[in-house]
Amino acid sequence: MARPSEDPRPRVALITGASGGIGKATALGLARAGMHVAVVGRDRQRTEAAALEIRDAGAGAVHVLVADLSSQAEVRRVADEALQELPRIDVLVNNVGGFWQTRHVTADGLERTFAVNHLAPFLLTNLLLGRLEQSAPARVVTVSSNAHRTGRIDFDDLQGQQNYSGARAYDQSKLANVLFAFELARRLRGTGVTSNALHPGVVRTSFGSEDPAAVQRFVVPVLKPFMKTPAQGAATSIHLATDPDLARVTGGFFSNSRRVRPSRRSEDRADAERLWRVSAELVGTDPSATRGGP
Numbered sequence: 001m002a003r004p005s006e007d008p009r010p011r012v013a014l015i016t017g018a019s020g021g022i023g024k025a026t027a028l029g030l031a032r033a034g035m036h037v038a039v040v041g042r043d044r045q046r047t048e049a050a051a052l053e054i055r056d057a058g059a060g061a062v063h064v065l066v067a068d069l070s071s072q073a074e075v076r077r078v079a080d081e082a083l084q085e086l087p088r089i090d091v092l093v094n095n096v097g098g099f100w101q102t103r104h105v106t107a108d109g110l111e112r113t114f115a116v117n118h119l120a121p122f123l124l125t126n127l128l129l130g131r132l133e134q135s136a137p138a139r140v141v142t143v144s145s146n147a148h149r150t151g152r153i154d155f156d157d158l159q160g161q162q163n164y165s166g167a168r169a170y171d172q173s174k175l176a177n178v179l180f181a182f183e184l185a186r187r188l189r190g191t192g193v194t195s196n197a198l199h200p201g202v203v204r205t206s207f208g209s210e211d212p213a214a215v216q217r218f219v220v221p222v223l224k225p226f227m228k229t230p231a232q233g234a235a236t237s238i239h240l241a242t243d244p245d246l247a248r249v250t251g252g253f254f255s256n257s258r259r260v261r262p263s264r265r266s267e268d269r270a271d272a273e274r275l276w277r278v279s280a281e282l283v284g285t286d287p288s289a290t291r292g293g294p
Helices: 021-032 044-056 072-085 112-134 146-150 166-187 214-226 230-242 269-283
Strands: 012-016 036-041 062-066 091-094 138-143 193-199 253-255 258-260
Touching: 012 021, 012 112, 021 036, 021 044, 021 091, 021 230, 036 044, 036 072, 044 062, 062 072, 072 112, 091 112, 091 230, 112 138, 112 166, 112 193, 112 269, 138 166, 138 230, 146 166, 166 193, 166 269, 193 230, 230 253
Parallel strands: 012 036, 012 091, 036 062, 091 138, 138 193, 193 253
Antiparallel strands: 253 258
């Protein structure tokens, strides 16, 4: 009988925010590496177009999952659909993210940046952990940013109700990504599931275009020729998802496909544990559990 690492069945990767930009490039790269992929996007037409492009590139099976991950009900629905459609999940790439210059509130009454960038991957990962463990060796890859280095978790005002800044909310959410990835790695030691975070680089995408800050409107157009392409931005995610040398590497932060030192705040275990408890309360999961669905 084949050992798990020799399982003849195609490996499966689920990528959020995959209808365009870095997410679509990540899905393309993983498909070209021989994986079956499930792409999650908010807009059905764009997500199906991305899936068609991936299929045209010679990929295997491509599953389309449509959900607005700012809504916890939608996160739960898409997790249920993934568990029904995907008998295994070898890689989960938490790629979805956004920037909003002004404060927006989700259907759950939460600040949108925190809800999309942190709570959505937190909840989705928890709901899929059981399937990831069953598929082990498996990997969770969380796309953060070097913006985490200027981030601070304001536990007294996580939702920006008292004092909102688009940049501050974004930096906080990216620090939350790294704290989450590191705490997840600690909780999953010995399960065969690894958890790492990364900085994709500064990439030419439509990021932040829904509600742009001055930097997106005036500075980014000037810098675009010097920015990474989506394929270049996806390279570190693909590296973390596929490199055999990283099969047992967990709790790391990567940039340009190399492990680098994250911010000091991201290594604060007390903050990571507190953020996990607060996040679990906000999404209605058991803060002591490390397993999700079946």
